[in-house]
Amino acid sequence: LFLDKYKDLKIISNLNTNNNLDGLLSTIHETSKKEIHNTIYNSIGYKNMSGIRLEVKGRLTKRYRADRSIYSLKWKGGLKNV
Numbered sequence: 001l002f003l004d005k006y007k008d009l010k011i012i013s014n015l016n017t018n019n020n021l022d023g024l025l026s027t028i029h030e031t032s033k034k035e036i037h038n039t040i041y042n043s044i045g046y047k048n049m050s051g052i053r054l055e056v057k058g059r060l061t062k063r064y065r066a067d068r069s070i071y072s073l074k075w076k077g078g079l080k081n082v
Contacts, residue, residue, distance in 0.1 A: 053076075
């Protein structure tokens with residue numbers, strides 16, 4: 001379909017003078033915005049995400065000495081694959 005309409009597959013060379021990428025993609029793929037949204041949403045593997053990540057790093061003592069620097073990472077929760 002794309003090869004029949006345009007001379008090559010480079011998007012840059014097929015843009016018109018207005019540089020309207022949305023117009024070019026809508027002429028190539030004649031679908032509605034709802035169908036595009038459904039396609040993108042269905043391609044996402046992990047839809048339910050819950051949790052928190054706490055990251056602490058630096059010199060956390062009274063005297064800011066480099067040998068006492070701390071790095072700590074804590075996770076609570078995770079991903080649920082739907």
